[in-house]
Structures are given as structure tokens and as C-alpha cells.
Amino acid sequence: MNLELALRMCEAAVRQAAREGALISVAVVDAGGHLVAFQRMDGARITGPVLAPGKAYTAVAHRMPTADLAPLVLPGGELYGLAGDRYVCFGGGVPLGEPGDGRMGSEVAGAVGVSGGTVSQDVACAEAAAALWEGA
Amino acid sequence: MNLELALRMCEAAVRQAAREGALISVAVVDAGGHLVAFQRMDGARITGPVLAPGKAYTAVAHRMPTADLAPLVLPGGELYGLAGDRYVCFGGGVPLGEPGDGRMGSEVAGAVGVSGGTVSQDVACAEAAAALWEGA
Amino acid sequence: MNLELALRMCEAAVRQAAREGALISVAVVDAGGHLVAFQRMDGARITGPVLAPGKAYTAVAHRMPTADLAPLVLPGGELYGLAGDRYVCFGGGVPLGEPGDGRMGSEVAGAVGVSGGTVSQDVACAEAAAALWEGA
């Protein structure tokens, strides 16, 4: 992960949000789950600074989109009871593979997390950012 | 948000609680989720100082009544797994639009949170406070 | 402690702040350290909702004014290393004895905490509130 790419991913998420008519926050974290870049659109909720980095952290921590994690944490699910300070287990967090890889291998280099719209809007914005990563 | 109006909202919530036969705590927060006024009725639970500001914070953070948030955080709901230090995701928190607006637009100026009665009592008390805001 | 008296103490602190030219937050807690009433003046810092209840909690927890606690927590002091989520160990928190007592006995019924001005302004506001308690 590097700052320049993280900024371009934030911009891609914000552009997608504008298309969706959503006001979002977007966070990009590195392989250690630590914030590299964050942007909150004017008028976006104050909860974005908590939830967007939380989704990104959760995505990199579990190496899967938080949308895929959602069913696993349901009562009876494999990860029911998953808890932690920064866990946010619904759609909007997307892990990032090594550049040039395109598909998720065993390594993640970071993640993007988006919050502020509906869950499907958040996912669309995060995927717009991740697409940029995969093309890098 | 201002202190005078926040105090009148607290009083409105307490009057409604008296009508309901409930003992409540009521919190009013600003647009940043920070406490402006708080009142706990004599005999009300000691958890009120945590839950009432938590409901108010959650309502302003998500720009919706916490009662509307409750089904979304159920297992299988869109926001199941919503987490955060100050989140309280059941009825009793009501966001406040800009004065004169009446209806929730894209902006919230604060929120009121009530805790101590049944959930429906808490909601009734919070709405009594919010009605005063909408009339301001 | 009761809400009516707590409200009058908050008002006394706010009146004193106006005299001092300070913008403050004031918190009144019961014997358990739990918030009974809180008021933040228009324009007062957002840190008041953290520090004013913290000073009140600390004053009731240690049964002494936080101003008296300040030297004890200095390096080499008896309580150096005192720590805890809600501790605030400088002036502005004042414990409240049983009504009619006037002097601090072994019992405290609550405390008042003020934050937002200089420490001496905060102390003056907290004492104005406490004076009302002692006269009750």
C-alpha cells in the first residue's frame, strides 16, 4: 500500500458515491490494518470515522469482504460471537490483494472500507476503489 | 442546538415520563454527538447516564430514530454487527432536524435520547422532547 | 441527591460562570458517581462532557475536592500513578456532604464537577454550586 494509491482509491470511492447519490466516508488501511488515508464527504455522517476504518480493518483482518463475513457472524454461524473493538461485520469493507494479482491470494496488502450510504451503496463505492487497486 | 432549548426538551421528556409512570434519564446532544444537557429523575436507574447519551449519539450518528435502527441490527439485518463504543440500537433515540424544518432533511442538529422506562415509554418521552424542537 | 437540587446547582454554576466570563460545563453526580444532571453553556468546549463528569466522579470517589487531590498525584506524591477511565485530578470537582451538615463528614452524597474555564474559574463555579447544597 502507498499513500498515492490510497488517495486515488479514496477519490474513486467518492466519485462512485456521487453517482449513487450517497454521502460517504472512505478509509484505506495497510496490511497491518492501520489507516493510510481517509476522506469524509461534506455532509456525511459523523459515524463514518468509526465505521469506515472499522470495515477496512475487519476486511484485512479476516482477508474477506465484510459482506461475506456477515452471514458467518449470525447466530449459529461459524463466527458468531466475533467481537473486538474495531470489528464491523456488514458490507462495505473489501480486502486488497497484491497488485497485479487481481484475484485474492493468501496475501492481503490492505483494505478499503466505506460507510455512510446504504450497505449496497457502501459496497459499490468500496468495490470502485478496489477495482483501481486491482488495475494498479 | 442551545442549552435553553435542550433544557426545555429535557423537561418535556420528564413531564411525559411522569404521565407514563416511568422513571427516566434524558440526554440532549449536539450535531457532533456531544452532550448539551442531561437529567435523571429521582429513582431512575444508574444505567441512564450511559444509555440515554448513547441513544442520542446513535440517533445523531445514523440520522434516524434508534427504533428504526433496531430491526436493521437484528441477525440477518442489514446492519447486524454494528458496533461502537457508544452505540445503543433500540428505541429511545430521536434525531433533531434544523429548527423550522420539522421533517428530517439531510442535516441533523442534534438528538435526544431517553432511557429508564420500557422501550415504548422511552420512545414516547423522546418524541415529546423532539416535538418541542420541531415547534421551535 | 435529587434532580431538583441538582438542577439548581447546575444553574448556580452557570450563573457564576457568567460572572467569571467563562463558558463551562457542569455535572452533578450521586453517591455512586452516576450523573444526575449536566449542562453545557452555549459555546463551551466539547471536552466538557468528558471532564466535568470526570471531576465530579473523582471528587465523590475520593471524597475530597479534586483541587486537593492534585498535589497527591504528583510524582513522589501519595497517589502518584492514580489512574482510571474517569479520573480527572485537578481543580473543579467538589464533593457534597449530607444536607444540613455543612462540613464534610465521612459520608458524601454526590459531587459537582465543572470544566471549561481556567482551573480557578472552574473551582469558583463548582463551589457556587456546592454552597447551594450546603444551604439545602
Add this chain to the structure above:
Amino acid sequence: MNLELALRMCEAAVRQAAREGALISVAVVDAGGHLVAFQRMDGARITGPVLAPGKAYTAVAHRMPTADLAPLVLPGGELYGLAGDRYVCFGGGVPLGEPGDGRMGSEVAGAVGVSGGTVSQDVACAEAAAALWEGA
């Protein structure tokens, strides 16, 4: 505060860091202390995502540069014992007055926080960002 200006402030801090030979993180928060933009330079410490927003929060909460707060929290200082989740009480956080104001009035619109270099480097970077605000 708005995102466009927050981004330009981040860039100004990063440019100053390059001049100083420092690797920093920079955070811009709004009047409620909530993150608007954050950037961490390549190779900057992983503690930046905690300390830079913490300094910005502290600066907006106390309406003063965190460098000015540092002597007050020393043993024997007026605010020794100041505590709170997000407090960082040494140089690198700078509050932002209303645009066009230039000097700090009674209102703050947000703050910038920088972490990663020496304290004097962090201050220089935060001031470079704040200068941009004052000129806006």
C-alpha cells in the same frame, strides 16, 4: 470545515514534512472532533493513525495548540492529570478559527494534528496546514 480544504491542508502538511525530512501522518477534524481527512506518508509510523487524530481532537477540544497544553499537564501544572481516551498533550495539534478570522476567536471550526516526526517537525507541519486555513 469541508473535505476539499481538509485535503489541501493534508497536502500542505505532507509537503512541509518532505522539506523537514520527516515521515508523518496528518489528520483534520471538524468542530466536533470527528475526522474529515487523514493521510499517512509512505514509511511513516503505524502510531500516526492514533496520535495525529488524537492531537487534532485535543486541539479542538481545548481550543489551543497542543504545544501550549504540554506545560500545563506537567507535574505541578494546572492541568496535570488531564485524561481522556483521545488526549494527546504535546506539540503537533493546532486549532483552526473561522476562515477569514486568522486569529483564534471564541469559535473553532476544527483542528489539524500531525505525528511522526520530532515534536518541532510535527508542529511545523501542522502550522503549514493551518496557515492554509487562515488564508482561506
